[in-house]
Amino acid sequence: MRPPPAILPPGAEVLGYTVEHPLGQGGFGTVYLARSAGQPFALKLLHLPGVGERVEREVSILLKLRHPNVVGLQGYGLWPPGAPQFAAIAMEYVDGRRLDVWADEENPTARQVARVALDVARALAASHAAGVLHRDVKEANVMVRASDGLAKLVDFGIGDYEGARGLTVDILPPGTPEYRAPEAWRFFRQHVHSPGAQYSAGPSDDLWALGLVLYGLLTARKPFDGADDPGFIEAVMVSEPVTPHEVNARVPRALSDVCMRLLEKTPETRTLSALAAVTELERVLGDADATWDVPLCDAFREDTATTEGGRDTEDRWLHAPLYRPRRGKRAPLPAGSTPTAPGTPVKSAPKPRRSSPPWVLVALLLMLVVVGATLLLRTPRVTGRSPARQEVAPSGESPQADRAAVPTGPKATAAAVALPATLQEDSATVTTPSKATQPLQLPSKPTKKGVAVMARAVSAAAACTALACPGPQVRPPPPPEPCPVGAVKAMAKRGIDIGDKQPARFATGDPRIISIGEGPVEINLIGRWKGLPGNSIVSGRSIVRDRVYARLTWATTPQGDSFPVCFDVFAEEGPRGMAREAGEDSPSRARIWTTAYVKAVAEFE
Structure with missing residues (x-):
């Protein structure tokens, strides 16, 4: 069996648990929905050589904690029996959604x-009463149960407890950089050149992260920003965030104050303990009135902007109030538009758009008509069909490619089951072109009728701008996220520098077009790094947007060595992600060219 992420098929048996489908994956393993005696469980498989003693640490922590708001441990073992490669941790399954979703x-x-x-x-x-620190409190590690809205803290994989032996030699313990407390960054700056210096996290670090989570829930924004990493760190250490009540007037002042006390710059002035935070939140909830029952953000409707008054002058247009952030169920999209996949992360702080005044729309209309007509008149004569990259059927794939690419058609068998909305996973499929998907022939020359069509289209676009007509939805690139713990260090150890690129391919055999789904993906390395030879396999997940992105988190050499990595995929022509080829309009699948580049990065953009 390959090192992680272990892609187990539905029906696989692991220590008495029957796998149904993956729920999520990381650098060292995968979490599955599994059943035992008819009951659902979250089954976490961790690759033993990669996690070392950390799996025992996580189990020890879960054994110490029995609380309604902490995910419960159900069982633990090594798998497969006789020659174990994985630690299997069976946990309570929380049927719900991640906090951010x-x-x-x-x-x-x-x-x-x-x-x-x-x-x-x-x-x-x-947790703190039991001497346990979570050290990675963030929205992705909180699940909200669907049945009653109860929140549970999950994933103590990088947690720690009193008396435990240190597992890392880095100056800062593992964690998500955006959620580190100011005192951690101050220690880092002061001791970055001090050999052996190590920051010791405490309960106040978890409280700081709780404050960041609460701020985002109240405002749909982050409290700190910076043009680059040093700027962000400086803002965390020095800048005072705008209070949630000032950012969003619907936030009750008492709750805003609770949040700001969690975001004090020093542990001494911050909320003193998690128990004190519990007391404060219970107190403000006890005093809550009807204003606490209004949704904090505007819904996705056209009548919910917070602007007031008309915009019939340039001055009013320039100084019009901003829109409040929007959340909630999206209205059904018009026919022909591309829906966003359920559970797709959205940026917490969308930048507002301001409507243009009438004189701007008129000027824009005239300019577009002129430019459109000019472009049509200058279109060169094209005879015949433009040369396209040939699509071919798969031939001679390796066993790895057999798992990642299967023929499609009436007799094809599905390679993966549908997953929850938060993580759709489908294996890649190779397709053979049909006559219907051959490249279209271009007209030999434009006609006057074409100019008229362009003018009508521009006029319709301007009218829709004025009337707020809905249009096709543009799906933004995925939000940034950190590399797997230890990935940058593991790459540096093997001579892989940040920014290095190597050619790779999504499927073995001749270059061609394949159909790929959102979910687990494997890419074969063609080039050679010092510590990562050709024919190595790098795995991770694909993300289908207007382009197809792949974030690769695990590498396996032909000799069987494996380690975490942080690779982004770039198209041959240069941009991040792969261009979508014609013939597939699904929001969760796309057709892409198989050859690409993988680039070592310090974080996923």
């Missing part, structure tokens, strides 16, 4: 947010 889809009220924050604070209070 819940907030985006539900558009919660202040009362709902306070209750969720109270649940997380209670989980931290119980």
Whole structure:
């Protein structure tokens, strides 16, 4: 069996648990929905050579914690028996949504947010009382249960507890950089050149992260920003964030104050303990009135902007109030538009758009008509069909490619089952072109009728701009995320520098077009790095947007050595991600060219 992420088929048996489908994956393993005796469980498989003692640390932590707001441990073992390669941790399955997805889809009220924050604070209070630190409190590690809205803290994979032996030699413990407390960054700056210096995280670090989570829930924004990493770190250490109540007037002032006390710059002035945070949140909830039951953000409707008054002059247009952030269920899209896949992350702080005044629309209309007509008149004569890259059927794939690419057609068998909305996973498929997908022939020359069509199209576009007609939805690139823990260090150890590129391919055999789905993906390395030879396999997940992105987090050499990596995929022509080829309009699948480049990065952009 390959090192992780282990892609187990539905029906696979692991220590008495029957796998149904993956729920998520990381650099060292994969979490599956599995069943035992008819009951659902979250089955976490961790690659033993990669995690070392950390798997025992996670199990020890979960054994110490029994609390309604902490995910519960159900069992633990090594697998396969006799020659184990994985640690299998069976945990309570939380049927619900990640906190960030819940907030985006539900558009919660202040009362709902306070209750969720109270649940997380209670989980931290119980953890700290047991001497346990989570060290990675963030939205992705909180699940909101669908049945009753109860929040549970999950994933203690990089947690720590009193008396435990240190597992890292880095100056900062593992964690998500965006959620590190100011005192951690101050220690880093002061001791970066001090050999052997190590920052010791404490309960106040978890409380700081809770404050960041609460701020985002209340405002749909991040409290700190910077043009680059040093700028962001400086802002965390020095800048005072705008209070949630000032950012969003719907945030009750009392709840805003609770959040700001969690974001004090020093542990001494910050909320003293998780138990104190529980007390404060219970107090403000006890005093809550009807204003706490209004959704914190505008819904996705056209009548919810917070602007007031007309915009019939340039001055009013330039100084019009901004839009409030929007959350909640999207309205059904018009026919022909591309829907966003359920659970797709959205940026928490969308930049507002301001409507243009009438004189701007008129000028824009005239300019577009002139430019469109000029371009049509200058279109060169094209005879025959433009040369296209040939699509061929698969031939001679390796066993790895057999898992990643299967023929499509009436007799094709599905290679993966459908997954929850938060993570759709389908294996790549290779397709043979049909006559219907041959490149279109271009007309030999433009006609006057074409200019008239262009003018009508521009006029319709301008009219829709004035009337707020819905248009096709543009799906933005995926949001940034950190590399797997230890990936940058592992790459440097093997001579892979940040920014290095090597050619790779999504499927073995001649270059061709394949159909790829959103989910697990494997890419074969063609080039050679010092510590990562050709024919190595790098795996991760694909993300289908207007381009297809692949974030690769694990590498396996032909000799069987494996380690975490942080590779982004670039098209041959240069941009990040792969261009979508014609013939596939699905929001969760796309056709792409198989050859690409993988680039070592310090974080996923």
